[in-house]
Amino acid sequence: MNVTPLEFGILGPLQVRAQGVSLPLGPPQQRALLARLLLSANEPVAAEQLMEELWEGAPPARAGHAVQVYVSALRKAFAEYGCSGRLETRRPGYLIRVEPGELDAQRFESLLEQGRLALVGGGAAASGLLREALALWRGSALADFRYAGFAQSEAGRLDELRLACLEERVEADLAAGGHSTLVPELEGLVGEHPARERLRGQLMLALYRAGRQVEALEVYRRGREWLREEVGIDPGTELQALHTQILNQDASLALEVSPPRPPTNLPAPPNRLVGRQRELEEVETLLERDDLRLLTLTGPGGIGKTRLAVEAASEVVDRYRDGVFWVPLASLRDPALVLPTVAEVLGVKGDPVSYLGSRAVLLVLDNLEQVIEATAELAPLLAGCRNLNLLATSREALHLSGEHVYAVPPLGESDAYTLFLQRASAVRSDFAPNGEVAEICRRLDGLPLAVELAAARANVLSPAAMLARLERRLPLLTGGARDLPMRQRTLRATIEWSHDLLDSDEQQLFARLAVFAGSFALEAAEQICETDVETLASLVDKSLVRRRADRFWMLESIGEFARDSLERSGEAESVASRHADWYLAYAKRADPELKGPSQREWLDRVRLDFDNIRAALSHFRSRGAAFEQLTLATSTYEVWVWGAQTAEGRRWLEEGLAGGVQHPSLCARALYQLAVVSETHGDRTRAREYAEHGLRTVGASATPSLRGSLLMALANAIELDDAQRAEALYKEALVAASTAGDRQLEAWILGNLAEVASNNRHDFKEAEQLVDKSVRTFRELGNLRGLGWALNNLGHFVFEQGRASAARQLIEEALELSAELRQLVIATYCCELLAAIELEDGEPSFAARLLGAAETFRLQSENKRAPVEQQLYERAVRQLHLGVNEQELAAGLAEGRALSLDDVVRLVRERRGALRGRSATGAS
Secondary structure (H helix, E strand, O other): OOOOOOEEEOOOOOEEEEOOEEOOOOOHHHHHHHHHHHHOOOOOEEHHHHHHHHOOOOOOOOHHHHHHHHHHHHHHHHHHOOOOOOEEEEOOEEEEOOOOOOEHHHHHHHHHHHHHHHHHOOOOOHHHHHHHHHOOOOOOOOHHHOOOHHHHHHHHHHHHHHHHHHHHHHHHHHHOOOHHHHHHHHHHHHHHOOOOHHHHHHHHHHHHHOOOHHHHHHHHHHHHHHHHHHOOOOOOHHHHHHHHHHHOOOHHHOOOOOOOOOOEOOOOOOOOOOOOHHHHHHHHHHHOOOOOOEEEEEOOOOOOHHHHHHHHHHHOHHHOOOOEEEEEOOOOOOHHHHHHHHHHHHOOOOOHHHHHOOOOEEEEEEOHHHHHHHHHHHHHHHHHOOOEEEEEEEOOOOOOOOEEEEEOOOOOHHHHHHHHHHHHHHHOOOOOOOHHHHHHHHHOOOOHHHHHHHHHHHHOOOHHHHHHHHHHHHHHHHHHOOOOOHHHHHHHHHHHHHHHOOOHHHHHHHHHHHHOOOOEEHHHHHHHOOOOHHHHHHHHHOOOOEEEOOEEEOOHHHHHHHHHHHHHHOOHHHHHHHHHHHHHHHHHHHHHHOOOOOHHHHHHHHHHOHHHHHHHHHHHHHOOOHHHHHHHHHHOHHHHHHOOOHHHHHHHHHHHHHOOOOOHHHHHHHHHHHHHHHHHOOOHHHHHHHHHHHHHHHHHHOOHHHHHHHHHHHHHHHOOOOHHHHHHHHHHHHHHHHHHOOHHHHHHHHHHHHHHHHHHHOOHHHHHHHHHHHHHHHHHHOOHHHHHHHHHHHHHHHHHOOOHHHHHHHHHHHHHHHHHHOOHHHHHHHHHHHHHHHHHOOOHHHHHHHHHHHHHHHHHHOOOOOHHHHHHHHHHHHHHHHHOOHHHHHHHHHHHHOOOHHHHHHHHHHHHHHHHHHHHHHHO
16 A cells, blocks of 8 residues: 655654645644654554543543544544545544654654664764754654653653763764864763763863873863752762773873865765776776866766766865766756856856866766757866866766766676676565576677666566567667667667556656656656656666655667657657656746745755746746746746855846746736846846836736735845935835735845944944844744844844844854855855854954855855945954964865865854853853
8 A cells, every 4th residue: 555654743842744745734632643743653552542632631521522523623634635544543542644754753763773883883874874863853752842751751751862862973973083163062962961971081082192191181171060069979980980091191091083074965875886997997097097177987888887977086186176967957958058057066156267266176067968969068067176077977078178088988897797686586585597697698799788687677587588588689780770879779678668667657657758868766766757756666666767755767779769758649748748848847836835924845845846846937938938937037036045046047037028028017027036146246236227227017916915025026136325315215115015015025125224324323232122023033934044034134134233143143153154155255245254253253264264164155156245244354364464464364264165064054053052162161
């Protein structure tokens, strides 16, 4: 039976999610019932016990009826999201059915156990596993029910495990040589948990390894005094032994570790690489040549180019100090999207050349033959980035100057045989090989994908039956399609052979799935391809469709065959239209969600479908459906603006407007979005033109919300030149927003009015009052992007009034929100403001790192400083020059420029922990 996957969460407030959407769980007592059932997942809980525990030993007369009502309401909520059958009536009461991995507490304990095992084995993966476990927590365990009798014991146990997991993660980081960066975090943790001797010992060890022996001994002394005064005992034997070792400078405490590896997004292969040792060594040798800038791996589809490229790139990561990045291009058809896709992978807005500069980076451009016309753009990329190397995979050479071509050969007979056995055994545990397997591999020319496809049939066909079918199929195709290379014909024959074994429903779905660009979700496949889960699962089982988590996709070679099948079926146009219409409806559904409480989830969901949205936009453009194209572009505006695709989003908006859409409100909305994008990138002239055009377009027919948005955009564009008029426009916009009841818009306008008060009147008190209203509204509505922007502004105004500590808290929250949403513009402001605060606090070295990071983020986001921001930045730089010497300043800025946004958040959290520790020490 198919089970719709759910995510049950008790590591924080209770939540249940289906396909990224939180289910409504009803009033507190109903939620408590569900929480109690989850504590006994898959085991029945007696109705009498539920009544006794939910009403704390004093159930009312109609408690039994109330329980039945709660159960019925929860079943209805589950059913509305396709999750019927989870809440069962099972004597003597009720049972909640939870599949493996669906309950966050179970996943946490599993990851904790894996992390502990990895740590015992000295595995480098321990820290990652433990961090993944800790990331599941959203607050205290069973936070809604901390004081309910049924939850207290389990909540306490889980909270204790969370602390233990934190200690294990610190242990893993210490083992990896992270002692210096751990000190601030551990100081904060020891301040919060003074009785936990393991944390205190870890802080002592970290200080000692950082060359701070006296401070390590002082931590021990303070801990011993605290234990004697508060508990009346001495430290345990392990802590005493560590104290003695530090006193004696015991050599066993020292640790030699390798420096951290450069950043990389290379995918983790699902299986061990079979064979390819010689090819791997040859490709690695080529990549290590100083005179080689571009290496292209060529060969037919299914030969294993991608796998070889990823494996080789992972072996040379340490050669590239700034990282190795995989850029998948299989889903692209428009050559103009290659460089934007590179920028997106790097997290850069606009042209990646200026960002890469002198950085030592290897880019793995996978499936470049899909957009071979774009290769001309790679020449200036190489010319402008002297330390950049490219590793490309393509069915043909790129024919660029300096290119070295490496033709990937098929697998040798023994390796092909091993690969077949490995894959066949995965689908049939009792698979028994014989001489026919070797013949099958020879007939398949040693093509890895062909071998895998054949092996996937081992659950229904014997090797003899396979060979007989291949002998009938291969001569026919190798003798027919003479315009294809022999090995490509072999692969095509293998795919066709696998295709012919499908039943009619499977063949129809196989062809229709070709409409997707990149990966797709189950819901999209069901609706667009008019299919069911079982048929899709069957294609996954037969290796014709791949699956990871809740996303599906086809390998490019298989996708090509499927596209041909779709064309032959006569359904291509109708399926493409359903695809475009479905993603248009999907985008319209996502539009309001991208501004509300589910913002994070919807951002992730829409980003995963970006290639499909592009395909839908292209479909509408090719059919002259400008209205639909513009509707889709405006509905996904929030994602274009937040990601690295601003220029592409602008192009879709401008193209749609140029199509002659006769819909004033839609056109005005697009013009508003273009005005905002232009102003963000410093082009205030174009921003003003777009806003004024939008107001003229919609005229008197404008809704109050749309008119208010356009007035705000116009005010943004002219504020620097005419602050008085801008303020009047903002106030007019505020009236329109209030008339419409548009609280989101009101919050944005209030924040902009606050900037007028601060920038032009230097009235930071008024600015604080205005933006504080904006913060409260955004927080209440769940708009995290708006909240991050408003918190940053509030922090600025508070700082200018001399309240640095309060400003720090506000800006740190804004920074964390910007990291969650990958909002580099806000992160840039946060780093610059925090640098100014650190300077006041006497930490010029940390301030320099923050300013260096801000430089990188500003370059990545193509964001221009407004005059007031420029003044703040210059003031901080002047203070920096007074606080540190030129050499220290240059080193700090350089270190900061190399930091990612996640690195900055981690450092700021550690700094916060150090400040808390310092405060706690001072208080004692």
